Amino acid sequence: MTIATAIHKTTVPEPSTVGAYLPRSASFGRCRFCSAELRDVMADLGMQPVANAYRAFDQINRMEPFFPLRALVCSNCMLVQAQEFETADKLFSDDYAYFSSFSDSFLNHARRYAHESIRRFGLDCHSRVVEVASNDGYLLRWFHEQGIPVLGIEPTASTAQAAAAMGIPVHSSFFGVKTARELRAVGVQADLMPANNVVAHVPDINDFIEGFRILLKPKGVASFEFHHVMNLLRLNQFDTIYHEHYYYHSLATFRRILHEHKLDVFDVEKLPTHGGSLRVFVQHAGSGIHAVSERVEQVLREERLAGLDRVETYLGLNDRIRTMKHNLLSVLIQAKREGKRIAAYGAPAKGNTLLNFAGVRNDFIDYTVDRNPAKQQHMLPGTMIPILSPDVVFETKPDLLLVLIWNLFDEVQEQMSDIRSWGGRFMVAMPEVRVI
Secondary structure, X not given: OOHHHHHHOOOOXXXXXXXXXXXXXXXXXXXXXXXXEOOEEEEEEEEEOOOOOOEEHHHOOOOOOOEEEEEEEOOOOOOEEEOOOOOHHHHOOOOOOOOHHHOHHHHXXXXXXXXXXXXXXXXXXXXXXXXEOOOOOOOHXXXXXXXXXXXXXXXXXXXXXXXXXXXXXEEOOOOOHHHHHHHXXXXXXXXXXXEEOOOOOOOOXXXXXXXXXXXXXXXXXXXXXXXXXXXXXXXXXXXXXXXXXXXXXXXXXXXXXXXXXXXXXXXXXXXXXXXXXXXXXXXXXXXXXXXXOHHHHHHHHHHHHOOOOOHXXXXXXXXXXXXXHHHHHXXXXXXXXXXXXEEEEOOOXXXXXXXXXXXXXXXXXXXXXXXXXXXXXXXXXXXOOEEEOXXXXXXXXXXXXXXXXXXXXXXXXXXXXXXXXXXXXXXXXXXXXXXX
């Protein structure tokens, strides 16, 4: 049986047995937004390590903690959220290894946002841009080079130092009411407050959003980018679930959270980043500075048509992800039986969720590669797959290269196109297993 045959022979969903032996009345705590009791499991991915807890080679014998990884849906407000087992300061430590600038496409995405925002909101040398979760300066650098005053707020020392090296001032702190009040007390307020891919990462969502209300100028604008839960469900993107992601937002639930803190959505854009995201523009409630775009109601209508206002819509994911796991394992097992050598590209958190859930370790995948030097010479959490430089691919010539950062597949395919010279092929697991 060939690899292609293996894919097609395993696409029939199996009868559901998920949760059949668990009590239906099990409680998983309370919603971190509305405090309703959480009882409904959208996805149960078993016991998993912290997705960004990479280990150096000399830590191979160190004990590694595993925690239950479940995504729950609140039947009251429809906010999807993960159970909390580790505090944010442990998940986002000083040696945090995620650096946004190592993706060319994401740098270009940030540059376009900066240039469009400068034009749209009339930003100049008298304005101030305050970015929450500024990472390594991948976004603020574009405002900074235009002479617009900037400030980054970033709790992880590793990324904050990278931004500071570019001349970007950084306030090292987790953002919330306390930080917002401290900054406002010394005269800092924002004309523009971008917060990209961070509203999933804050355990106290109410404290976090209230900070924006405090720090935003009366005529200021905040913008938030986040992975759209509608795409997670529609495309079975279960690998985006991990412990560092506390939330998975729809526009409807996020708008409700904002409303509780006297902030209003006036525009929304659909983005291709991270498998399909939303960019939401926000102003102070009642300010009326910016007219509400018809795109807001359009996205809300699409969410209603997709059933995101009904808890039942979320509960079918569990069965689908188990079928995807079986498909991936079937293809990998067949490839090994055929004597194929398999490597991977990328060391993202999403890849760690996928590999640990599927039980794919270094008996299947020899190594993975990543452009980020902070991840190289480490091992993926749980699976102990070594992370090496991309140059190793051209030295060892694997038959299959499993692209774990599927959201950047086009970029990876261009960078690694020479693998075809020895007959190497690309492979992705999301939204379905494909060998390309």
